[in-house]
Amino acid sequence: MVTINANPAQAYEQRDVSKSGWAYTDSQLPKQSFVNPSGDAPIGSWTDAAGTKHKSRSYFTFDVSRFRGAIIHKADLVIAERSAADCATAQPVELWRTDPIKATTSWESAPRQRELLGTVQAGGEGTCPGYLVWDIMPALQKLADQDDQTLTVEIRVPHGYEGKLSHGRKLRPFPVIHSEANHAPTVAQIGLDYPSWACGSKEKPQPVGPRNYSLMVKGADADSHDYNYNGQFAAWPLGQEDQRAERFGSSYGGALSKVPWDMSQYPDGTVVAWTARAYDGHDFSPWAEPCYVKVDAQPPAAPVVTSTKYPNDGQSHGGPEVPGTFTFKANGSPDVVGYYWGRFGGTYHYIPAPAPGADVTLEYSPTSFYESLSVRSVDSASNSSETTEYQFFVKSTAPQVQVTMGGVGLPSKLAISTNVEEVTEFGYRIGDGDETRVPVDADGTTDVPVVFTKTGLVKVQVRSYAGSEFIGGYTDDVWVRDVPTVESADFAFPDHDGLVDRPGSFTFRPGRAGVVAYEYTFNYGESRGIDAAADGTAMLYWTPTESGWYALDVRSISADGTVSEPEQHQFNVVDTKPYVYSSTYNEIGVWGGVGIAGEFEFDTVMPDVDAYLYGLNDGPEQTVDPEYSWARVTITPDHSGSNTLTVRTRFLDGSFSPTRTYTFEVSDAPVVTSSDYPENGAAGQPGQTGRFTFNPGRSDVVEYRYVLEYTDEEHVVAADADGKATVEITPAHPGYTLLTVTSRTADGTVSPERRYYFRVRDPRVNVSSAYDEYSPRGGIGAVGRFAVYTEIGEVTTFEYQLNGGAWQSVPKTPDALVTDISVTMDRNGANVFTVRGRTASGEYTPQTDYPFLVGTAPQVTSSTYPAGQWSGGVGVPGEFTFTQGSPGVVEFEYTVDDGQPVTVAANAAGVATATYTPTSVSSHTMTVRGRTADGVWTDTTRYNFLVDFS
Numbered sequence: 001m002v003t004i005n006a007n008p009a010q011a012y013e014q015r016d017v018s019k020s021g022w023a024y025t026d027s028q029l030p031k032q033s034f035v036n037p038s039g040d041a042p043i044g045s046w047t048d049a050a051g052t053k054h055k056s057r058s059y060f061t062f063d064v065s066r067f068r069g070a071i072i073h074k075a076d077l078v079i080a081e082r083s084a085a086d087c088a089t090a091q092p093v094e095l096w097r098t099d100p101i102k103a104t105t106s107w108e109s110a111p112r113q114r115e116l117l118g119t120v121q122a123g124g125e126g127t128c129p130g131y132l133v134w135d136i137m138p139a140l141q142k143l144a145d146q147d148d149q150t151l152t153v154e155i156r157v158p159h160g161y162e163g164k165l166s167h168g169r170k171l172r173p174f175p176v177i178h179s180e181a182n183h184a185p186t187v188a189q190i191g192l193d194y195p196s197w198a199c200g201s202k203e204k205p206q207p208v209g210p211r212n213y214s215l216m217v218k219g220a221d222a223d224s225h226d227y228n229y230n231g232q233f234a235a236w237p238l239g240q241e242d243q244r245a246e247r248f249g250s251s252y253g254g255a256l257s258k259v260p261w262d263m264s265q266y267p268d269g270t271v272v273a274w275t276a277r278a279y280d281g282h283d284f285s286p287w288a289e290p291c292y293v294k295v296d297a298q299p300p301a302a303p304v305v306t307s308t309k310y311p312n313d314g315q316s317h318g319g320p321e322v323p324g325t326f327t328f329k330a331n332g333s334p335d336v337v338g339y340y341w342g343r344f345g346g347t348y349h350y351i352p353a354p355a356p357g358a359d360v361t362l363e364y365s366p367t368s369f370y371e372s373l374s375v376r377s378v379d380s381a382s383n384s385s386e387t388t389e390y391q392f393f394v395k396s397t398a399p400q401v402q403v404t405m406g407g408v409g410l411p412s413k414l415a416i417s418t419n420v421e422e423v424t425e426f427g428y429r430i431g432d433g434d435e436t437r438v439p440v441d442a443d444g445t446t447d448v449p450v451v452f453t454k455t456g457l458v459k460v461q462v463r464s465y466a467g468s469e470f471i472g473g474y475t476d477d478v479w480v481r482d483v484p485t486v487e488s489a490d491f492a493f494p495d496h497d498g499l500v501d502r503p504g505s506f507t508f509r510p511g512r513a514g515v516v517a518y519e520y521t522f523n524y525g526e527s528r529g530i531d532a533a534a535d536g537t538a539m540l541y542w543t544p545t546e547s548g549w550y551a552l553d554v555r556s557i558s559a560d561g562t563v564s565e566p567e568q569h570q571f572n573v574v575d576t577k578p579y580v581y582s583s584t585y586n587e588i589g590v591w592g593g594v595g596i597a598g599e600f601e602f603d604t605v606m607p608d609v610d611a612y613l614y615g616l617n618d619g620p621e622q623t624v625d626p627e628y629s630w631a632r633v634t635i636t637p638d639h640s641g642s643n644t645l646t647v648r649t650r651f652l653d654g655s656f657s658p659t660r661t662y663t664f665e666v667s668d669a670p671v672v673t674s675s676d677y678p679e680n681g682a683a684g685q686p687g688q689t690g691r692f693t694f695n696p697g698r699s700d701v702v703e704y705r706y707v708l709e710y711t712d713e714e715h716v717v718a719a720d721a722d723g724k725a726t727v728e729i730t731p732a733h734p735g736y737t738l739l740t741v742t743s744r745t746a747d748g749t750v751s752p753e754r755r756y757y758f759r760v761r762d763p764r765v766n767v768s769s770a771y772d773e774y775s776p777r778g779g780i781g782a783v784g785r786f787a788v789y790t791e792i793g794e795v796t797t798f799e800y801q802l803n804g805g806a807w808q809s810v811p812k813t814p815d816a817l818v819t820d821i822s823v824t825m826d827r828n829g830a831n832v833f834t835v836r837g838r839t840a841s842g843e844y845t846p847q848t849d850y851p852f853l854v855g856t857a858p859q860v861t862s863s864t865y866p867a868g869q870w871s872g873g874v875g876v877p878g879e880f881t882f883t884q885g886s887p888g889v890v891e892f893e894y895t896v897d898d899g900q901p902v903t904v905a906a907n908a909a910g911v912a913t914a915t916y917t918p919t920s921v922s923s924h925t926m927t928v929r930g931r932t933a934d935g936v937w938t939d940t941t942r943y944n945f946l947v948d949f950s
Contacts, residue, residue: 017177027055030107044157044168057156067144070181075137079175081129090124096154185278187288199291207381210264210297219278231257235274268297296381300333305390319397321473335379397472408482409513414448422466482512486569498573503543510536514558547575580662593671603630608652640668668697672756682759696723701743709738734762761791767850776855779885787818795837856886857939865945877917884910889930918947
C-alpha cells in the first residue's frame, strides 16, 4: 500500500512506501523457503516449543519506481518490534541491501548482500519493544539515479551476536519507508520580456538599450504543470565570469518567473551572457543554455520629416481632410528599424522601416488649420531618438455644416456653406452610403434634405470641390435619436412656472416616422396613453393640484409597435396660496393649550407681496406686513379642540391670493401658571411655598387633580366659578420638579395631563477645588483655591472658615458664575473648608463642609525665576527658597530636569536656599522634596520656570 501526503499543485511529496513482499530464513530448515508467510519476522537466535535453537534473517522488498529521477530529501526505513529476548541491554541490528527475494529463498539460498545500509541499537533505555529506524536516503537516492525499480533489504543480528539467544528479536512484518522526495524542475524557456522571449546567440546577440529589461524563465516539472515557480538568474559580461551576478526573480503564475535587470550598468557595446534556472521551492533545475544581449547605449539621430503637399514653409497648403504624403528619414542612423509618430507631441503610432535605416512614408489627412506632427525614430535596441516636431499650416477650405435633426425617418437638413470662392459643388455622405454631389448656390450655401433611418451615432462627411479637385472636408458624428419633443407655454422652467389649480397644456411632437400614440408619466407615477393626430403630434391638457417640482416623461409609439427613447420635461408648479408653519401648533397632533401663545410663520413663492391677512376661527381678519416675503405673528387660542386659521396674500396691485386654511388641534389639558415658580425657570428653594394657578382647557371644568413629583400623593381642588383654581405648593427638594395636573368635568370626563416643569433652586453652596478628600496635595503654607457657587441669587457675601477657625468673608464676585476663595494650609492630613452664603438682609444659606487632604510637599519660591514666567537668562544665577510643608524637615533634595540630585540643609525653621544657574533657554522643572531627621521623605513639589533669552 502507498499513502501520499502531498499538494497536487506541488512537486514535493511526503510518501509512505510499504513492502511489496517479504521472506525469512531458518537455519534449522536450511533448504525450506518462507516467502510471504503469516506471522512475525524473526531475526537472530530463538527456540521453538521443543527447545530447539534456530537462527533467522528477514528480507523485505519495496517498489521504489516512484522515485525514478527524483531527489530524495529524506528516507527512513521503520519497522516495529513484536518482542525481544533482552530489552534491558542495547543490542545492534543491521540493515543490508541485498539481491531480490526469490521463490526459492532459504537459509542456504539467501539473497546476496550488496551493502550495509546501517546499524541501530535496539533496546536499552527507552521503550522496548519499540521501533527500529534506519536512514536509507543515500541508498534510495542511488537507486533513483540508477532507475532501479525495487529495493530489497535484509534485517539481521550482526554475525558475532547472531548465535546468542539473548540477541534474538521478533519484528512485525510491516516495514515502511517514510520518504520526502521531489522531482527537480526543468527549464522550458528563457528570454527577454521585450522583444517577447528574445534570446540572442553568442554570434548574434539581441540588441538592448541601457535600461531595465525583464529576464524571464518558464519552468516545467515531472510532478506538476501549474506550480508557481521562482527563478534564479545570472548575468555576466562575455568572457568575464568573475563578474557574474545572481538574483532571484518573482513568480508570476503559470510556471513563469521574472526579474528586472538594469542593462545600463554595462558599457556601450558590451555583450552580456545571461542564464536562469527554475526553483520549485525545494530543488533547482540545471542552468539553461545562456542567452546573449549586446548593450547599445547610443540613440539614433532625430529623424528628418518632409512633405511635398504640406511643406514646412509657414504658408497654408492643402485643406482639411485633404491627404498628404510625409516622408520620415533616418538622418544617417543605419540601425533605425521604425518610427513613432503622432500629433502635437504624442508619439503613439508605429511604422516599421522596410529595412534598417530605410525611409518610410505616411499618408496623413490634417483636420485643423495648424498641425504639428511629432516623430521619433527607434533602433533595434529600442533606443528612441529626440522628437522632431514638423509644423505646417492648412488652408481653411473645409465647408461649414449645420445639421438640423428631425428624428428617425423624418426630414432632416444639412445646411452647408463655404467662403472659398472657387468651390463649385459639395459632396456629402451619410454613414456608409455613397457620396452625393450637389451644386453650390451663388451665395456659397446649399441646403440638403436628408433622412436618417436609424438611431445612434451616424457619420456625416461633407467635402468641398473646386471643379473635380477635392480641396477641403468636414467629418462629424451625429447623434440620431427618436425622442419626442415636449413643448409647453404653461409649464416651462425657468421662464414660466405652473400654478396650482390653473389648467395648462403640453404639445408632443414625434421623433420618428409613423408615431400613432404617446405614453407619459408624471413624477414616475402611473403610465398613461394619448393618441396622436395624423401628423404624429398630440396635445395633453393638465391641471396641477399640488405644488412642487415635476418630471414629465414621454415616449412615442409607432404603428409597428416601436417604442422610442423617453424624453423628460422638467418644470415647477407653485401654489399661489401662502404657506403656514408653526412649531407650537402643528397641523398633525394635539398641541399647546388654551391661553398658550404660539408663533405662526407665513410665506409665499409669489412676488410683489404687500401684506398677509389672517383670521382665527370666526374672528376678525387682521393684517401683518411682510419682511421680504415672509411674516411672523403670535396667536393665542381661546378654546381647545379644532382651531382654524385662514391666511391670504394681498399683492401690490391690490389682488388677493386664494385662502390657505390651516387647522390645528389645541389640547384641553389645564394650563398651569406660576409667578413664584415659572415653567422651566429656576426660582424659590426647598421649603418655600409658591402659588400655582390652574386654568381650564374647556368650559365645564369642576375640579383639578394634581401630583407633585417625589410625593406621588394626588391632591384634589375644586374649580372656581370661572373654572380656575389656585393652590399653594411647597417643594421639598431642589432641582427640576414635575407637577402633573388633570381636570374633570361634572360628568366625570378627565382631561389629558398637563406636565409642568419648574426648577427649585439649591440653597447650598457648591465647592470645587483641586484639593479633594482622596489624594493629598501641597503642604503647610501652600495656598489652595476654592471656587464657590450658589443658585440663590440674593446672596451677596460668602463667609468661610478653615478647620473651624475664625470666620472670614468675601463679597460675591459680580457677573460671574463662581467666586474664588484662597486659603493658606495650616496642617497636614485631613482638613475641612466650611462656607455659607449671606444675603443683604442677613439671611444665611445652609452651611457646606468640604473635606480635603493636605500633603507634606515643601513650598518653592524664587524672585529671579518666578513660577511659570519668562525671566532671567542663560548664565543668570537664581536663588530658590525651600520651605518645609510638614514639621521636622532637616534637609531638602532637588533635581533640575534630568540632572543629578542635590542636597541642601534646612535651618531650624525648616527653610533652605539653593542657587541654580540655567544653561539653556526654555522651560525647566525643579523637583524638590524634604527629609525629616528620622529619614522619612516628604511629598514632592514640581516647580516649573521659564528661562528667557538674555
